[in-house]
Amino acid sequence: MPDLGLDVLFKGKNMLRLLGGLWTAVEISLIAVALSIPLGILLGIIMTSKNPIVKAVTRIYLEFVRIMPQLVLLFIVFFGSTGALGWNISGELASVIVFTAWGTAEMGDLVRGALISIPKHQYESAAALSLTSAQTYIYVIIPQTVRRLIPLSINLITRMIKTTSLILMIGVVEVLKVAQQIIEANRMTSPNAAFGVYLAVLLIYFILCWPISLLARRLEKKWG
Amino acid sequence: MADELLTAEHLVKRFDDNTVLDDVSLSVKKGEVIVVVGPSGCGKSTLLRCLNALEPIQGGKITLDGEAVVYGSKNLAAIRQKIGMVFQSYDLFPHLSVLDNILLAPVKAQKRKKDEAAAEAMKLLERVGLADKAKSFPRQLSGGQKQRVAIVRALCMHPVMMLFDEVTAALDPEMVREVLDVMLNLAKQGMTMIIVTHEMQFAKAIADRVVFLENGEIIEDTDPNTFFEHPQTERAKQFLNIFSFERSKKDEKN
Ligand SMILES: Nc1ncnc2c1ncn2[C@@H]1O[C@H](COP(=O)(O)OP(=O)(O)OP(=O)(O)O)[C@@H](O)[C@H]1O
Numbered sequence: 387m388p389d390l391g392l393d394v395l396f397k398g399k400n401m402l403r404l405l406g407g408l409w410t411a412v413e414i415s416l417i418a419v420a421l422s423i424p425l426g427i428l429l430g431i432i433m434t435s436k437n438p439i440v441k442a443v444t445r446i447y448l449e450f451v452r453i454m455p456q457l458v459l460l461f462i463v464f465f466g467s468t469g470a471l472g473w474n475i476s477g478e479l480a481s482v483i484v485f486t487a488w489g490t491a492e493m494g495d496l497v498r499g500a501l502i503s504i505p506k507h508q509y510e511s512a513a514a515l516s517l518t519s520a521q522t523y524i525y526v527i528i529p530q531t532v533r534r535l536i537p538l539s540i541n542l543i544t545r546m547i548k549t550t551s552l553i554l555m556i557g558v559v560e561v562l563k564v565a566q567q568i569i570e571a572n573r574m575t576s577p578n579a580a581f582g583v584y585l586a587v588l589l590i591y592f593i594l595c596w597p598i599s600l601l602a603r604r605l606e607k608k609w610g
Numbered sequence: 611m612a613d614e615l616l617t618a619e620h621l622v623k624r625f626d627d628n629t630v631l632d633d634v635s636l637s638v639k640k641g642e643v644i645v646v647v648g649p650s651g652c653g654k655s656t657l658l659r660c661l662n663a664l665e666p667i668q669g670g671k672i673t674l675d676g677e678a679v680v681y682g683s684k685n686l687a688a689i690r691q692k693i694g695m696v697f698q699s700y701d702l703f704p705h706l707s708v709l710d711n712i713l714l715a716p717v718k719a720q721k722r723k724k725d726e727a728a729a730e731a732m733k734l735l736e737r738v739g740l741a742d743k744a745k746s747f748p749r750q751l752s753g754g755q756k757q758r759v760a761i762v763r764a765l766c767m768h769p770v771m772m773l774f775d776e777v778t779a780a781l782d783p784e785m786v787r788e789v790l791d792v793m794l795n796l797a798k799q800g801m802t803m804i805i806v807t808h809e810m811q812f813a814k815a816i817a818d819r820v821v822f823l824e825n826g827e828i829i830e831d832t833d834p835n836t837f838f839e840h841p842q843t844e845r846a847k848q849f850l851n852i853f854s855f856e857r858s859k860k861d862e863k864n
């Protein structure tokens with residue numbers, strides 16, 4: 387049997403270290419998601435405004451964050467804030483900032499889409515029942531919006547977790563970085579370690595993201 | 611004039627430069643049932659929507675129970691509590707059960723105790739034969755059942771009057787009756803109502819007054835017997851002929 391370098395994984399604390407790196411990635415995604423959801427809901431509501439200036443500004447923000455590769459955003463925030471502004475922010479913080487900015491934009495667009503898909507007569511029958519517009523949003527519109535949103539935002543979470551593989555580029559020790567370190571350390575004893583270790587990384591991402599995708603699909607069927 | 615519950619004086623409603631209501635005046639006495647008929651697009655729905663300020667008006671004045679009804683005004687929510695409205699499209703909230711649909715406004719807008727409102731809601735559901743559906747969701751109901759729930763939802767607010775906009779128009783024929791019966795019962799109990807409908811037999815049976823609207827103007831405003839048997843205007847005659855023509859065609863076939 388060819389040497390796939392799988393043995394390296396079971397050496398010392400290597401598996402634990404990989405999982406530790408995974409936790410860093412998941413932690414950053416979770417914080418970013420937790421911030422993106424309320425901010426995105428707010429942005430989405432603002433985006434349905436009829437004011438053309440508000441519309442234009444939010445649209446530009448959305449397009450900008452979407453078009454820029456996440457890696458470039460990470461570099462701008464991490465190196466830019468250190469170099470240009472003289473702040474010394476950690477790679478983790480820079481990652482959270484970028485992922486939140488991105489997540490808020492994506493979430494905002496999802497919320498906007500969900501809001502405009504609620505039929506007009508839902509607003510009207512609430513008004514005819516003498517609910518104020520705040521009450522209409524809280525009890526009628528937002529609960530229906532959330533049902534449409536949950537599957538979509540779960541998909542956004544898996545996209546975020548996957549994209550965290552970029553943050554090793556600004557020095558954050560996440561899964562991929564740990565994998566590189568393990569491969570480096572074992573270059574002499576197991577030259578084939580790269581294959582085994584990256585295979586493990588692939589499996590880790592799959593095991594993490596697949597159930598989340600399945601859940602999203604189920605909720606979509608249930609509420610869609 | 612003391613017993614006039616709702617008055618609309620010289621209403622003018624435009625969408626851009628399309629005048630949909632042109633100097634419409636209407637008054638409704640307490641306990642009166644007014645049926646509004648007229649060809650499609652003549653402004654019936656718009657009239658009802660203006661009466662509880664779902665639409666802004668460009669001229670005229672609406673008064674309910676002595677208070678002015680003004681689009682966007684602060685006390686609009688308080689005024690709307692007095693006017694129940696049921697629309698043609700099923701407008702129940704899909705994410706709430708039948709009971710929660712009914713309780714939302716009494717509890718949140720009127721700040722009533724949930725238990726007390728729920729007890730009343732159950733009594734009202736019982737009256738329209740839907741007590742066993744309290745826990746169901748709107749998607750599990752037929753069109754006729756949804757409309758009966760929508761009526762109960764409006765009634766649970768203790769309105770002083772009700773507006774109905776073609777509530778049976780989207781229903782299969784066999785479900786029309788169950789909804790109309792609920793409205794007939796309301797009329798018996800003395801509820802003040804303005805009803806827009808294309809069901810002429812029903813209009814004849816329930817109306818104290820028939821208002822014929824065409825092109826945004828009230829052409830006739832009279833008792834049902836006069837309107838259906840001796841319409842005063844040529845246009846009302848033509849309008850009623852549409853319905854009798856349908857009947858004579860069927861007769862020919864048999
Ligand atoms: N939101 C709107 N914007 C622009 N025009 C409108 C709007 N709502 C209604 N109209 C116009 O106002 C006129 C009256 O419409 P309305 O819905 O009141 O008619 P209706 O008598 O209820 O007709 P139907 O019997 O088909 O329900 C129509 O010409 C319609 O095109």
Ligand SMILES: [Mg+2]
Binds near residue numbers: 656775
């Ligand atoms: Mg209409």
